[in-house]
Amino acid sequence: MSAEDTLLYLDGVSVSFDGFRALNSLSLIIEPGEMRAIIGPNGAGKTTMMDVITGKTRPDTGTILFEGGTDLTALREAGIANLGIGRKFQRPTVFEMHTVWDNLELALKAPRRPLKTLTYSATRDDRARIEEILDITGLSPKRDRQAGSLSHGEKQWLEIGMLLAQDPKLLLVDEPVAGMTDAETEQTARLLKDIAGKHSVIVVEHDMAFVRELGVKVTVLHEGSVLAEGSLDAVSANQQVVDVYLGR
Amino acid sequence: MLTRFLLMGLDKKAGVLLAVLAVLAVAVPVMALAAPPDSPWHLSTHTVALLGKYLCFALLAVALDLVWGYVGILSLGHAAFFALGGYAMGMYLMRQIGPRGVYGHPVLPDFMVFLNWQELPWYWHGFDQFWFAALMVVAVPGVLAFAFGWFAFRSRVTGVYLSIITQALTFALMLAFFRNDMGFGGNNGLTDFKTILGFDIQAPETRVGLFVATVVALAAGYTLASCVVASKLGKVLVAVRDAESRVRFLGYETERYKLFAWTLSACMAGVAGALYVPQVGIINPSEFSAASSIEAVIWVAVGGRGTLAGAVLGAVLVNFGKSYFTAALPELWLFALGGLFVLVTLFLPKGLLGLAAQVKGRWPSGRAMAAKPAGQKGI
Ligand SMILES: Nc1ncnc2c1ncn2[C@@H]1O[C@H](COP(=O)(O)OP(=O)(O)OP(=O)(O)O)[C@@H](O)[C@H]1O
Numbered sequence A: 001m002s003a004e005d006t007l008l009y010l011d012g013v014s015v016s017f018d019g020f021r022a023l024n025s026l027s028l029i030i031e032p033g034e035m036r037a038i039i040g041p042n043g044a045g046k047t048t049m050m051d052v053i054t055g056k057t058r059p060d061t062g063t064i065l066f067e068g069g070t071d072l073t074a075l076r077e078a079g080i081a082n083l084g085i086g087r088k089f090q091r092p093t094v095f096e097m098h099t100v101w102d103n104l105e106l107a108l109k110a111p112r113r114p115l116k117t118l119t120y121s122a123t124r125d126d127r128a129r130i131e132e133i134l135d136i137t138g139l140s141p142k143r144d145r146q147a148g149s150l151s152h153g154e155k156q157w158l159e160i161g162m163l164l165a166q167d168p169k170l171l172l173v174d175e176p177v178a179g180m181t182d183a184e185t186e187q188t189a190r191l192l193k194d195i196a197g198k199h200s201v202i203v204v205e206h207d208m209a210f211v212r213e214l215g216v217k218v219t220v221l222h223e224g225s226v227l228a229e230g231s232l233d234a235v236s237a238n239q240q241v242v243d244v245y246l247g248r
Numbered sequence B: 001m002l003t004r005f006l007l008m009g010l011d012k013k014a015g016v017l018l019a020v021l022a023v024l025a026v027a028v029p030v031m032a033l034a035a036p037p038d039s040p041w042h043l044s045t046h047t048v049a050l051l052g053k054y055l056c057f058a059l060l061a062v063a064l065d066l067v068w069g070y071v072g073i074l075s076l077g078h079a080a081f082f083a084l085g086g087y088a089m090g091m092y093l094m095r096q097i098g099p100r101g102v103y104g105h106p107v108l109p110d111f112m113v114f115l116n117w118q119e120l121p122w123y124w125h126g127f128d129q130f131w132f133a134a135l136m137v138v139a140v141p142g143v144l145a146f147a148f149g150w151f152a153f154r155s156r157v158t159g160v161y162l163s164i165i166t167q168a169l170t171f172a173l174m175l176a177f178f179r180n181d182m183g184f185g186g187n188n189g190l191t192d193f194k195t196i197l198g199f200d201i202q203a204p205e206t207r208v209g210l211f212v213a214t215v216v217a218l219a220a221g222y223t224l225a226s227c228v229v230a231s232k233l234g235k236v237l238v239a240v241r242d243a244e245s246r247v248r249f250l251g252y253e254t255e256r257y258k259l260f261a262w263t264l265s266a267c268m269a270g271v272a273g274a275l276y277v278p279q280v281g282i283i284n285p286s287e288f289s290a291a292s293s294i295e296a297v298i299w300v301a302v303g304g305r306g307t308l309a310g311a312v313l314g315a316v317l318v319n320f321g322k323s324y325f326t327a328a329l330p331e332l333w334l335f336a337l338g339g340l341f342v343l344v345t346l347f348l349p350k351g352l353l354g355l356a357a358q359v360k361g362r363w364p365s366g367r368a369m370a371a372k373p374a375g376q377k378g379i
């Protein structure tokens, strides 16, 4: 398959921190509309992979292409986000001093330049979309609360809601169910599967029940490169994967 | 659209402040010009100038609060923009003197004649026109702030390092303005002004006019800042303050936002400085001193960072205290100021406005987004 038909194309991407190789010639391909689960032990480089895709960290070597042609390594964070790549962080990060509503309004797809935001006022459509996301994420009763006062799980949901508001082509979701109850986890899986129809999604998660629930192709990362790829059952049967990750 | 923009920005606090300013704009002229000099209601020109000075500082504080309170940029060099605006006005006032100087030179200000200069330096041209000087009052601080911010924000200098380079900026300007060959009057600065727009600068009527102009400028500056922070842009600014890198991942070029607020703030500070100079009658390089900038930070902290109204309150109260102290116990003023800052930092992290809200049993809600909770970091 050629790079042109892919949504995201990583080839030979390496990143070192003070001599330590967090990513070691990582190659990965995501197709349009695909949802992919990434698993792997702590320190495998999962978050670092998201960092290089979103421009937070520059790779030392390697190619990262979006939609077949755009070189992401040449762009800064905001530019990459505006291409249509959204991200949910491992540690939920919402704007704590802002209300839930304002958090969603800030994320909502709209012109991002200062003079546009200075004169912005929410259109009827914008408000309807925010209402819709409040419903989906169950945060409707808390819309006027400061985000800082939400529980951990609610912040996770708010951040997922912000991703929805951004309406990106590719969503990078880092450990979305950490700190959630089983019921919430299940709900999140359903929500992500819902999203996956219209968008491409990369989910990093340690929770195997959740990954099974998603039922998508799995990539196992280990020491900064791909150890195995396939269905969850296939990679679970892989002896190397059992040794470095699942068996522990 | 403009009305909506204004309506959004004008909350209760703004209403109270604008009402107070409106009262001042009427009462002060009446008390200064109409009340007989022996009446207890009479205000001397000295008092009028003093009040005007407080309001200039209040405008500087609003400008500083816009970047410190709402964007998290702790500027330790805001007095530089204030002083540059002041110098631009001072140059106009010098040119107004014309041949009435001590040496009676038709064009050159006294200090240039004294230095044996033969002609006016190129950058003094145009300042005989009020409109040009007024433009420079905004443009010089604005352009400098834009250039400074462009480099600083793009190289992602933040926090303490940014504060230090703002301090370095004002320090460098102070050294430059101290030099005689810079052409700004050296350490004596610009003074002995005679007229402004043809009016005698010492006349009570002119003093009152300058006071009213200051009230109008403060009201306009406050309203503008209030509208900016209430807009979606203002929400982005607060988000940048609390979690800048997160804002970038939403697709906002945070540098542009910081640059916008920073430049706007510098322009406001310039206007404040321009109104200050004719009322105090002098501008010299000491306005660029580190202490001037740090005092402004203290006003904002005392009043309540991130509230705008607190900045006005803090500037007026602290300067009132300063006038009182420097008259009664001059040697104690610096200790009092330092002590005040320590007390506020330790016990009133949200300043007097925060305290008032606490006493009323609630925190300022909605727009009054005070300092972020301790321990919260960006990503
Ligand atoms: N900015 C950094 N500076 C130095 N080392 C880093 C940096 N970022 C990541 N690392 C190191 O790179 C390695 C990979 O980290 P990464 O966060 O990508 O792992 P992960 O797969 O997301 O792990 P986890 O499952 O614990 O979230 C770790 O050893 C980490 O300590």
Ligand SMILES: [Mg+2]
Pocket (backbone or CB within 6 Å): A046, A047, A048, A090, A174
């Ligand atoms: Mg991680």
